[in-house]
Amino acid sequence: MSELLDRHRAVMPAWMPVYYGDDALEIVSGRGRHVTDATGRTYLDFFGGVLTTMIGYDVAEISDAVRSQVGTGVAHTSTLYLIRQQVELAEKIARLSGIPDARVFFTNSGTEANESALLMATNVRRSNQILAIKNSYHGRTFGTMAITGHRTWSSSSLSPFTVNWLASADRLRGRMARLSDADLIDAAVDDLREVLATVTAGDVAALIAEPIQGVGGFVAGPDGLLGAYRKVLGEHGILLIADEVQTGWGRTGDHFWGYQAHGVTPDLITFAKGIGNGYALGGVVGSAEVMNAVPAISFSTFGGNPVSAAAGNAVLDYVLDHDLQGNARRVGSILLDGLRALSHGIVGAVRGRGLMIGIEFVRPGTTEPDPAATLRVFDLCREGGLLVGKGGLYGNVLRIGPPLTLTEEEARDGLTVLSDAIATADAEAVF
Template sequence: MAHRELLARHRSVMPKWLALYYEQPIEIASAQGRRVTDREGRTYLDFFAGILTNAIGYDVAEISDAVRSQVDTGVLHSSTLYLIKSQVELAEKIAKLSAIPDAKVFFTNSGTEANETALMLATQHRRSEQVLALRNSYHGRAFATVAITGIRGWSASALSPIKVSWVHGGYRYRSPFRDLSDADYIKACVADLREIIETTTAGDVACMIVEPIQGVGGFATPPDGLFGEFKKVLDEYGILLVSDEVQTGWGRTGEHFWGIQAHDVVPDAITFAKGLGNGLAIGGVVARPDLMDCLRANSISTFGGNPLVTAGALASLNYLLEHDLQANAAKLGSRLLDGLRAVAAAHPVVGDVRGKGLMIALEFVGPDGAPNPAAAAALLEETRERGLLVGKGGLYGNVIRLAPPMTLTRAETEEALEILTQSIEAVAKEVQQQ
């Protein structure tokens, strides 16, 4: 079936607000390694990995075999009313990796549901519906997670079950504190946090939720140590810290397994999803035991942590650890950052190159430094024409996001750099002619 025909059918039965990439959207029909092939037979190097979800790549034998083995048992589902060995084994690994003392784990079906669960736990534990969140944040598409999403384009409703106060710090490039040194930037953001608590809350705030690197917000990357300093203030008020690691977890940032570790702090809870399942639908919360056990009512998860997805996720996590993909992300991410910064230096249309590991962003700007979403959209099309799939995001839709599978090779890194260089040059030329 041609893409055009499928697009017409999609538009007739799917919501208008369900976004699609590209002027001529594509269907991915098959994949292997780091490459995907669309329904019309064209193959691309994938540098967005299903929104950072296919963290280990495609058609990985160890993962596929684990899923097939579970399918062969005939047990695809049993619910959390029954013991599930792979669920327990996966929870044990995640609890240990979290560095949270005596941690407990609850599995969900997505990052949205994981963040909803964390909010439920924090508000119950603190008996407060007040929450601190960062400007330019994204935490999901459900009722409470939309409320703590600090990007208007992704906030579908002003209605909310919680009271949110917004704090500076995540998005440095357009921050009023952007020209300060790292140390002074952190001091300014900490002072803002304290003032927000003192002036916009009743003091008994449930939690603060942060993304160590803001995903949908354009891979906005604050200075290392910021959230460690935030935690000192939060501790004065008994406020919990939740680290949303849906995009930054599993070693993607290269230097650390969890993004929050760059800030020399252990949070009270970590939410996760995406890369853990390498395409299988799984998320969850890992938290200190008193927080996880604070609910006073029965609760289950019908599909969360089911036998099929936990078998696949356990195989994915084992593969990631055994092949030290975190180190690979650090090494190749450094090469990408260096190469892209060299290109950006010659083309002012790229205002900022940022990120860590295999989580890198290019922010496109106009001559006056204003956001340039048209240039980002043009880059998205240019890279696709040259055989590379990338992502887009940012508060103003002017950021290109790069997040390939963590099994990326050096040769593929150089291939992507060449395509990105050519594409940036083409966009820069187009902008000059306008």
Template sequence: MSDLLARHRAVMPNWLALYYDEPIEIVSGKGNRVVDASGKSYLDFFAGILTNMIGYDVPEVREAVERQLATGVVHTSTLYLMRGQIELAEKIARLSGIPDAKVFFTNSGTEANETALLLATYARRSDQVLAMRQSYHGRSFGAVGVTSNRAWKNSSLSPLNVHFLHGADRHLTPFRGMSDADYVAACVEDLRHVLSTVVGGDVATLIAEPIQGVGGFTMPPDGLFAAYREVLDAEGVLFISDEVQTGWGRTGSAFFGIQNHGVTPDMMTFAKGLGNGFAVGGVVARGDLMDGLHAVGLSTFGGNPVSMAAANATLDYVLDHDLQANAARTGALIVDGLREAAPRLPIVGDVRGKGLMFALDLVDPATGAPAPALAARFMEETRKAGLLAGKGGLYGNVLRMAPPLTLTVEEAAEGLGIIVDALETVNAEVTS
């Protein structure tokens, strides 16, 4: 493995993050577990960054892909009719709840967000965009412009004129201790103030993650985006919900994350879990917005026949097995267990989550300050115990986890036990 790591470092960029002091190579997977090159098995609680949404080696997905490969047609392009693409678009348009919805497929969430921003700025004839503090929307030029997390922002240059809003930063002193209602009111007042002071004329859109992914699974109170929408509608501002991480029933309480706020956006972007490991992304938008562009367009690989076969099979599996309900059930078991354990663990500053999307903030028990070193230590402990987790957050101190939606009750209990044991070990090291 040291040889492989040396080869990686010789030819891959040094900013390409690798987990663990001794990075692992995953060589096989089945169900909700993977095996590394040394033969060690892990219960996967990060799922390829929320992408292996229904686990590994799923017969329905594998067989759908194999049927497509057997035709000999791995690629055509959007210049030709593609039955699988049309069928998937019909399903997504129906599930979105967006009136007269149309769908455009891309290869990733970054590309999907770029497309949505193009549609919004074109429709509104404005480069002015609102986004949320602590947000992350991708690594391309425009997506970085609407990203508000310094650790992921390589350039201040942007094709957009962006202003950032409050909504997922209740840890800040001005908002700490506020009720949900008071915090929503303060954020809406801030939005009105932004619209009255720092923008010039029409604003194109607000783009927001219902639950911030890279931001550490931080989330506003349910209803914030409904309150925002009232103000935005009065100004004609469009709303893009970035569902790259929150879509397809993961929150348990809604099929798309924004539905927890009682809002139907003008556009939603999606990617990650829909292909269960195959590259797929896209935008579902009001038909007038999607049709509004005057120039000819296409996507060479967007809607690729093999990816469409995988995505159709994955979405059908989610719906046929009611995995949204399973996410609610197993997620509650884990989050409730973490909240029960947290009071005896001073290193745990916060526990939050919806469905199978949950996080822990690790803090210095003496000062309450974010403790990224403790998050890294936790990662080593869970790896040793056979569980893969994720980390992130604005300060690098957040443990974020999102197991496959197929997680069983038994696996949820097993994972919870490993997490609590790891927290107890790290806590004892710090407090002793």
């Protein structure tokens, strides 16, 4: 493995991280919710390629759909020609979006989807002013970095937008810490009104928000927060963009889209990751009025190509036919209940919904972030045969986002590894 890692480092940029440092992992095969590395060791995957391998590995329905399309010899035609798989997938997404008279534009990734949504919103409003939320992540391109409220991922201070920031709903620290749901919503609305009144020019284009902040460590405001924001936005004609790249397709269990917990319908929804189950696929769905606002010709060369659209159709059909939203709710409750029952000083918070769960680690007796303890638990999980992710503003949150097909037995197996890893790290902690 060191030979491949050396080659990787020789040709890849230094700012592109690899988990596990000098003991980096090469995944060579997968089946169900398990992957196997180059040494032959098998792991239970609780991160799914950053919440992307949403159905799991080696799924016959998806593989068959892709093989069938590849078998035609047509992997690409561009949107200058009709693409049946793309139209069929767009019809399904438009119907499921909850947005009346919806249109769909396909991209290659969540970053590109958010760029596209910003293009549409700024054209509708004839303004480059954007509201974004602290601790957010929306992508790695020039525009999406500008609206990412997470310093670790903001590689440039330059911006095509005038961005004004709203407070994060972090309950552990900051201005919203330990507020009740009702008080947090009131404080957040007051913050929004103050921002609009003091630091904007009055013609803001849109607010972009993740219903649950992904890279930010699965931080989420109380149900109804986006709805409360929307009432204020509506007074000013400001659009709402829901970044559902990580929360979409039933992952939260309680809802198909994260926005549905808030009693609101966005103007635009961006999506990606899980809908392709590993094939590059993302997009935007929104009202025809907003989607048609782009005043010039535009298209995505590879977005929604026949192969990725075939995969997307198979994935979405599988999600609906197997009620994976319901499974996320049932199996996620096993993990959440089990983790919340733990009593260890290094655990500052367990939060999440469905199969989107974060564990935040702190120095015992404080709210001070402890990235070292987080890394220790992270490494111990791998030793125990479990792959998890990391995140959070301070690098102190374990991110759990398994495939939505996770079984109850697998959830309990993973919970055992997590519990043992946390107990070990807690015993090693210096009080």
